Amino acid sequence: MWINMGPQHPMTHGLWNLRVKIDGEIVRDIDPEMGYLHRGIEKISEDRHYNEIITLMDRTCYVAGIAWEHLYIQAAEKALHVVPPERTLYLRVLVEEMQRLASHIMWYAAFVQDLGLMSPFLYGMRDRDLLLDHFQSFTGGRLTYEYMRVGGVRNDLPPGTTDRIRKTMDWLMDRFAEYDRLCLGSQIFRTRCDDLGVLKAKDCVTYGVTGPMLRAAGVKRDLRKDRPYAAYDRLEFDIALADTADVTARYLVRMEEMRQSVRIIRQVVDWLDHHPGPVMAANVPRWLGAPYAPIGHEGYLLKRHYSKGVGLSAIEEPHGEATAYVVNEGGEHPYRVKFRSPVFVNLSAAKSYLVGYHVADIPPIMGSVDVCVGEVDR
Amino acid sequence: MSVQSLYGVASLIATTLASLVPGVPGYLVTLLADLIFGAILLAASMINTIVLIWYERKLLGRFMDRRGAMHVGYAGLLQNFADGLKLFRKNTYMPSEADRLGFYTGPTAYMVSSLVIFGVLPISTGWDNGSLPLSLLLALVIFSFAPLFIFISAWSSNNKYSLMGGMRSAAQMIAYEVPILIAVVAVVVVSGSFDLTTIVMEQQNYWFAIPLVLALIVFVAGMLAEMERIPFDLPEAEAELVEGWNTEYGGMLFAFFMLADYLRALIGSILIVLLFLGGWTLPTYVPSALTNFPLAGIFWFMVKTYLVFGVFVWVRASLPRVRTDQLLRVGWLRMVPLALASVVLAAALVVVKCLPLIGCVPGIGS
Numbered sequence: 001m002w003i004n005m006g007p008q009h010p011m012t013h014g015l016w017n018l019r020v021k022i023d024g025e026i027v028r029d030i031d032p033e034m035g036y037l038h039r040g041i042e043k044i045s046e047d048r049h050y051n052e053i054i055t056l057m058d059r060t061c062y063v064a065g066i067a068w069e070h071l072y073i074q075a076a077e078k079a080l081h082v083v084p085p086e087r088t089l090y091l092r093v094l095v096e097e098m099q100r101l102a103s104h105i106m107w108y109a110a111f112v113q114d115l116g117l118m119s120p121f122l123y124g125m126r127d128r129d130l131l132l133d134h135f136q137s138f139t140g141g142r143l144t145y146e147y148m149r150v151g152g153v154r155n156d157l158p159p160g161t162t163d164r165i166r167k168t169m170d171w172l173m174d175r176f177a178e179y180d181r182l183c184l185g186s187q188i189f190r191t192r193c194d195d196l197g198v199l200k201a202k203d204c205v206t207y208g209v210t211g212p213m214l215r216a217a218g219v220k221r222d223l224r225k226d227r228p229y230a231a232y233d234r235l236e237f238d239i240a241l242a243d244t245a246d247v248t249a250r251y252l253v254r255m256e257e258m259r260q261s262v263r264i265i266r267q268v269v270d271w272l273d274h275h276p277g278p279v280m281a282a283n284v285p286r287w288l289g290a291p292y293a294p295i296g297h298e299g300y301l302l303k304r305h306y307s308k309g310v311g312l313s314a315i316e317e318p319h320g321e322a323t324a325y326v327v328n329e330g331g332e333h334p335y336r337v338k339f340r341s342p343v344f345v346n347l348s349a350a351k352s353y354l355v356g357y358h359v360a361d362i363p364p365i366m367g368s369v370d371v372c373v374g375e376v377d378r
Numbered sequence: 379m380s381v382q383s384l385y386g387v388a389s390l391i392a393t394t395l396a397s398l399v400p401g402v403p404g405y406l407v408t409l410l411a412d413l414i415f416g417a418i419l420l421a422a423s424m425i426n427t428i429v430l431i432w433y434e435r436k437l438l439g440r441f442m443d444r445r446g447a448m449h450v451g452y453a454g455l456l457q458n459f460a461d462g463l464k465l466f467r468k469n470t471y472m473p474s475e476a477d478r479l480g481f482y483t484g485p486t487a488y489m490v491s492s493l494v495i496f497g498v499l500p501i502s503t504g505w506d507n508g509s510l511p512l513s514l515l516l517a518l519v520i521f522s523f524a525p526l527f528i529f530i531s532a533w534s535s536n537n538k539y540s541l542m543g544g545m546r547s548a549a550q551m552i553a554y555e556v557p558i559l560i561a562v563v564a565v566v567v568v569s570g571s572f573d574l575t576t577i578v579m580e581q582q583n584y585w586f587a588i589p590l591v592l593a594l595i596v597f598v599a600g601m602l603a604e605m606e607r608i609p610f611d612l613p614e615a616e617a618e619l620v621e622g623w624n625t626e627y628g629g630m631l632f633a634f635f636m637l638a639d640y641l642r643a644l645i646g647s648i649l650i651v652l653l654f655l656g657g658w659t660l661p662t663y664v665p666s667a668l669t670n671f672p673l674a675g676i677f678w679f680m681v682k683t684y685l686v687f688g689v690f691v692w693v694r695a696s697l698p699r700v701r702t703d704q705l706l707r708v709g710w711l712r713m714v715p716l717a718l719a720s721v722v723l724a725a726a727l728v729v730v731k732c733l734p735l736i737g738c739v740p741g742i743g744s
Binding site for chain 1: 438441442443444538539542608609611612615618619620694695696697698699700701702703704
């Protein structure tokens with residue numbers, strides 16, 4: 001019997017359809033259908049200014065907006081030959097790690113809800129709110145931030161922010177211990193999640209699965225270490241690893257990643273306290289800040305004199321490795337923008353980690369993948 | 379007949395009414411008293427159920443670091459009445475391919491079968507006019523009808539998710555009914571009776587929860603499954619089955635399911651109080667000031683019932699859901715042996731007659 005889990009289904013956490021062929025309670029075959037949330041972000045980008053694309057990036061993944069801003073802005077800066085000042089790099093690491101925390105806490109809340117745990121869902125939402133408050137204090141937004149700019153970030157941190165962030169990090173570290181007690185301390189959690197949704201390292205590499213799923217299979221791969229960007233090469237942290245490749249392993253990897261993020265954020269705020277400086281590059285093209293595209297002779301001159309280039313950037317987004325490719329053929333719009341979504345790849349491999357398990361196992365397995373449909377469909 | 383009990387109140391009203399009309403035969407007065415008793419019982423159980431929902435929402439809210447219902451009435455006490463009124467006003471839709479008979483009778487029978495049980499549960503001394511010698515057995519039998527009605531309504535909904543939920547409900551029943559009944563046997567062995575009133579009266583010196591703690595554990599776990607609450611709410615697991623067997627129901631029919639669910643939760647808590655926690659009595663050695671006030675029996679009964687239900691809410695707030703096959707495994711491999719062990723313990727208790735620190739079993743061997 002084929003059943004449609006989606007597009008409107010509590011399991012999907014977004015708008016996609018998982019067609020499942022079941023035999024009693026056992027899953028025999030699956031067929032993921034994506035594309036319900038396709039907004040043509042790559043195509044729209046071709047008609048927008050470099051800085052206007054940032055608003056689209058926030059909407060690419062609605063739980064990790066600033067990470068996608070970071071991804072795009074790195075590629076755009078390479079394509080436009082802009083070098084951001086050093087303080088900006090640290091600020092970007094700060095917001096990306098805070099976004100990783102917010103995204104992982106959101107994942108935790110949704111994942112335990114799929115297992116039927118009700119309280120941790122609200123604990124997760126409560127703790128994520130603290131991070132959103134910080135984002136609001138220096139970007140003005142709680143979900144769509146529009147914080148980064150080509151050549152820097154929009155503004156520096158308001159005074160006192162670093163101390164408040166330190167306080168939040170202390171609070172969060174205590175909460176992580178509580179999360180672990182609620183999940184790992186529960187026998188039912190272990191019987192539900194152990195040996196569930198196994199995707200071995202070899203299959204991960206074959207399918208191109210990245211992020212916490214890959215690290216849960218024991219593959220030591222993290223772009224922040226392997227191909228350091230921004231200021232990651234100057235910060236101390238470890239790659240979170242597990243080796244059982246099941247749902248429990250993915251849980252452990254994400255929890256460890258959150259602790260490492262806290263470690264990174266503590267180092268970054270210390271650095272930021274002692275190194276004031278500009279947050280915007282000096283050589284940003286003048287028209288990038290203009291509210292409308294320069295036209296007429298001025299626009300013509302800009303297009304003619306501005307150098308061409310391509311930019312490729314890859315970051316360790318909360319869900320996995322994301323890549324952006326920006327082609328600058330001169331002018332105020334990029335010629336082509338292309339993104340690689342990690343969740344799209346992770347979802348495409350669904351058949352190899354869903355078939356053979358029970359129907360009741362589908363929500364926790366898909367929860368452990370951490371699906372963000374906005375970035376799958378783009 | 380004392381006015382301590384509810385039936386006393388009902389029969390007082392009936393006698394007063396009968397005295398207004400001369401020459402009413404005695405059996406009519408009794409019938410009237412029974413009807414009034416039934417009406418009071420119905421109203422009391424429904425109001426209690428709705429208050430129970432409020433209680434769960436508030437308690438769950440506190441567990442989750444939020445406030446729960448708080449706007450309608452004092453501390454949100456009227457919120458559920460407002461919700462009920464809303465559901466009452468809603469149109470009830472039936473899927474065009476659904477089976478009409480099963481679709482409507484399923485929820486109704488589910489609700490009615492849950493309500494009927496209140497007729498046999500004694501809430502205090504002299505609660506019902508005369509006792510039923512097999513009231514425990516009757517209550518458990520009616521209690522276990524529910525999966526059948528769930529299955530009927532699930533099947534007639536003609537929805538794949540509903541059907542899977544119904545199937546799970548039927549499969550689950552097999553796993554928990556057996557250990558529950560064996561655990562009840564332990565209580566029956568010690569008390570020597572199937573009559574709930576007698577079982578309560580046997581707990582004057584100590585509550586059965588102390589010597590029969592194994593049976594209590596099995597019974598509580600089984601009741602969790604019987605009520606279909608987390609961690610055993612597989613038939614309506616919203617993560618994978620949308621809403622399980624009540625996916626297609628809306629409006630008043632959904633309200634029937636909702637009410638019946640909480641009625642059953644109330645009945646489950648009441649059964650635990652009656653069988654293991656001394657019912658409406660307190661042990662004989664507590665100060666008499668605690669039991670010597672009007673309606674003390676009902677007061678202590680309510681306190682115990684709400685505390686037991688509070689434990690269920692606590693469990694719901696802190697445990698994830700298990701899987702069907704895991705529930706079956708737990709039911710057959712853990713709960714059945716535990717229940718059997720508790721029966722053996724109960725038999726040993728009857729032979730020994732006395733326990734250290736607890737005292738002697740009254741009435742056994744007589």
